Amino acid sequence: DTEVTQTPKHLVMGMTNKKSLKCEQHMGHRAMYWYKQKAKKPPELMFVYSYEKLSINESVPSRFSPECPNSSLLNLHLHALQPEDSALYLCASSHIGDSNQPQHFGDGTRLSIL
Amino acid sequence: QKEVEQNSGPLSVPEGAIASLNCTYSDRGSQSFFWYRQYSGKSPELIMFIYSNGDKEDGRFTAQLNKASQYVSLLIRDSQPSDSATYLCAVNSEAGGTSYGKLTFGQGTILTVHP
Numbered sequence: 001d002t003e004v005t006q007t008p009k010h011l012v013m014g015m016t017n018k019k020s021l022k023c024e025q026h027m028g029h030r031a032m033y034w035y036k037q038k039a040k041k042p043p044e045l046m047f048v049y050s051y052e053k054l055s056i057n058e059s060v061p062s063r064f065s066p067e068c069p070n071s072s073l074l075n076l077h078l079h080a081l082q083p084e085d086s087a088l089y090l091c092a093s094s095h096i097g098d099s100n101q102p103q104h105f106g107d108g109t110r111l112s113i114l
Numbered sequence: 115q116k117e118v119e120q121n122s123g124p125l126s127v128p129e130g131a132i133a134s135l136n137c138t139y140s141d142r143g144s145q146s147f148f149w150y151r152q153y154s155g156k157s158p159e160l161i162m163f164i165y166s167n168g169d170k171e172d173g174r175f176t177a178q179l180n181k182a183s184q185y186v187s188l189l190i191r192d193s194q195p196s197d198s199a200t201y202l203c204a205v206n207s208e209a210g211g212t213s214y215g216k217l218t219f220g221q222g223t224i225l226t227v228h229p
Contacts, residue, residue, distance in 0.1 A: 042202055042219035043158065056216070090157055100146040100165050100206065103217060108157045 003027050004106035006091050012112045015081060021109045023074040023091030032074040033103060034066060035090040043090055049074060050096055081113045116141040118205050120220035129229050133190040137203030137220055140184070147179055147186045150202040152222070158202055162188060193227040200224050 004025045013019050023032065031050045035043035048056035049068040057066075063085075065077040074091055088110050092103040117140040127133045135149075146165045150158035164170045164177040164186065176189040186205075190197055203220040 042222055043217075045216060048216070088157070100163075102146075102148055102160050102163050104160060105150075105157045 004091055004093055004104055006089075006106035006109050008109060009107065010110050010112075012114060013078070013081065014114050015083075017081075018077070018079045020078065021076040021089055021091075021111075023076075023093075023106055024072055025091075025093040025104075025106075026072055027093060027104070028071075028095070029093035029104075030071060030096045031094045031101075031103075032068060033092040033094075034074070034076055035092065035105075037088040037090055037108075047076075078111075081111075083113045086111055086113045116144075116205070116207060116218050118203055118218050118220040120201075120203050120223050122223075124224035124226055126226045126228060127193050129193060129195060129227055131193050131227075133193045133197065133225055133227070135188040135190075135201050135203070135223050135225070137186045137188075137205075138184055139186070139205045139218075141205065141207050141218075142181075142184065144184075144205045144207045146206040147177070148204040148206065148217070149175075149177060149188045150204060150219075151197075152200045152202060154199075190225075193225075195227050195229055198226050 007022045034046040037043045046060045047066045052068045063080045067075040088108045090108045091106045094101040094103045119138045121136040149162040152158045162177040164179045170177045174191045178187045200222040202222045204217045
């Protein structure tokens with residue numbers, strides 16, 4: 001079990017649906033991240049939040065909308081996704097202080113778009 | 115474009131042998147280096163990190179860093195079948211002067227330890 005909890009573990013949705021992925025950590029980390037990982041590929045950074053503010057958006061399509069309601073929670077709102085968006089979505093968190101802080105990953109949400 | 119390259123796999127070693135995983139990176143400003151292990155269908159798990167030149171040991175794992183050569187490696191001693199996984203090298207560079215960094219991953223090396 002990891003200290004970063006992601007729900008749901010699996011999600012199947014149609015292209016017209018709206019759903020949300022959730023991530024929670026209680027390690028006191030003030031940086032939180034969303035990654036996308038396709039099969040047999042490394043994780044790709046999507047968004048970074050620091051102190052609950054969006055700091056990095058890696059040119060992610062607007063059908064992905066992140067939200068950080070407080071220091072422990074990170075959401076990813078999904079709308080009008082495409083089949084190519086099917087992937088493992090990983091949340092990670094780390095301390096802020098210097099770039100040496102390791103990132104800790106949750107178990108991920110496996111998303112399938114029909 | 116910051117790049118991280120890992121030795122092409124898959125790598126197959128017998129049980130009890132030393133597995134050697136290598137990684138090079140292009141950004142000389144990189145500050146810290148991480149090795150993640152990822153079992154099939156699971157999320158990456160942090161197993162080692164290193165910031166300073168030299169060796170860092172943790173149990174059966176040794177990370178080696180040479181910043182002059184822009185090279186980082188992971189040695190796994192007494193390899194076990196349970197070590198069979200994909201090993202991801204990740205390099206952390208400060209993102210525009212911020213204090214949290216950005217991870218750039220290599221493509222991963224698949225390690226198989228056979229009995």
